[in-house]
Amino acid sequence: MDKNKTLPVIQSLQTGIGILELFVSEDRPLKFSEIQELTGITKSNLHKYLNTLTITGLLHRDKGQGTYQLGSKLIEFGNAAIGSVDLIHKATPYLKKISRELELTALLSVWTHDGPVIANIWNSQPGLNIGAQIGTRLPVLSSAGKAYLAFKEEVDIKEWKQQGFQHLQNEAKQKLEVELPNIQKHYFSYAAEPLVRHVSSFSVPVLDYKDDMIGCITIVGFTQLIPSSHESDMSSFVIEQAFELSECFGWQKKS
Numbered sequence: 675m676d677k678n679k680t681l682p683v684i685q686s687l688q689t690g691i692g693i694l695e696l697f698v699s700e701d702r703p704l705k706f707s708e709i710q711e712l713t714g715i716t717k718s719n720l721h722k723y724l725n726t727l728t729i730t731g732l733l734h735r736d737k738g739q740g741t742y743q744l745g746s747k748l749i750e751f752g753n754a755a756i757g758s759v760d761l762i763h764k765a766t767p768y769l770k771k772i773s774r775e776l777e778l779t780a781l782l783s784v785w786t787h788d789g790p791v792i793a794n795i796w797n798s799q800p801g802l803n804i805g806a807q808i809g810t811r812l813p814v815l816s817s818a819g820k821a822y823l824a825f826k827e828e829v830d831i832k833e834w835k836q837q838g839f840q841h842l843q844n845e846a847k848q849k850l851e852v853e854l855p856n857i858q859k860h861y862f863s864y865a866a867e868p869l870v871r872h873v874s875s876f877s878v879p880v881l882d883y884k885d886d887m888i889g890c891i892t893i894v895g896f897t898q899l900i901p902s903s904h905e906s907d908m909s910s911f912v913i914e915q916a917f918e919l920s921e922c923f924g925w926q927k928k929s
Contacts, residue, residue: 689715690723694732694744703741749808761880761889762793764922768891768915769796776908778895781806782880783818789834790822790890814838817865817877818890820850824857825879825887861913862904867897874900876909878916883924891916 696712697704704712710720724742727733731747765782773780773796782794790812812818814835822831839847857863864876874897880889893900893912901909917927 690727693723693727694748697733697742697744703736703739703743705741709742761923765880765889765891765919766794766796768919769794772891772893772912772915773797775911776893778893778899781892781894783812783890783892784888785822785826785830789831790818793889815842815846815850815865816892817863817875818892820853820857820863820865821877821879821890822887823850824854824863825881827886860904861916862909864900864902866902872897874902876900876902876912878913879920880916881920881923881925883926885925888923891919 693709693713693715696709700712706720706724709715709724710717713720715723724733724735728735728742728745731745731750733742734745735742761784762782769780769782772778779795779797781792781796783790784793788811792806792808792810792812795808806812812822814820814823815838819838823835828835842850853863861878862876863878864874866874873894875892875894877890877892879887880891882888891912893908903909904913917925
């Protein structure tokens with residue numbers, strides 16, 4: 675079979691997907707005139723595309739600002755694609771509760787075929803730049819990354835770990851290897867400013883009945899507000915919430 679043979683496609687669908695990809699690359703709400711300038715689509719056709727994408731929930735139109743942005747339906751699709759809809763649904767009330775109690779950003783990450791990604795964010799600090807958004811892949815030195823290294827089976831994380839370790843100095847690797855047993859013991863990992871300056875995080879695993887790590891709750895905030903130990907009241911509260919969520923999936927803490 676000729677691999678170079680052109681496959682039949684629906685051109686209008688390609689164009690619609692191209693419009694969605696434009697919002698991903700620009701990473702901001704766009705006005706109609708901006709979309710037209712960036713795509714070169716005629717006004718009459720662009721109106722049809724935007725109306726269709728808005729009606730289906732793939733785009734959202736802010737009538738007050740006169741701008742378009744990616745819609746909530748894409749989050750639905752993304753959650754289904756990573757196969758963690760049930761976890762995300764069950765975790766959302768916990769993220770809300772944690773964020774409200776601590777007045778910090780709480781996020782849920784899940785494992786995918788090429789590493790952990792953020793699946794949901796509940797933000798009590800709208801102005802805080804945490805350096806990530808839904809769909810962001812997390813590096814090995816993030817607090818969530820360390821938790822996955824500590825709790826996921828080696829066969830699952832092998833490729834992601836190898837890629838992440840390629841860019842680490844030996845000193846960083848050795849320090850990480852020392853940290854992992856403590857993370858396993860206390861169900862707690864900490865990372866100082868892994869993505870954004872002055873913003874740190876700690877993470878707690880979500881486990882199932884097989885003791886497999888199916889997700890991770892992470893708390894993000896300004897470094898001075900984030901505890902680096904499992905012994906703080908804040909850490910204990912989040913660990914308790916993560917344990918409760920894990921019990922929904924049949925997990926039981928070993929005595």
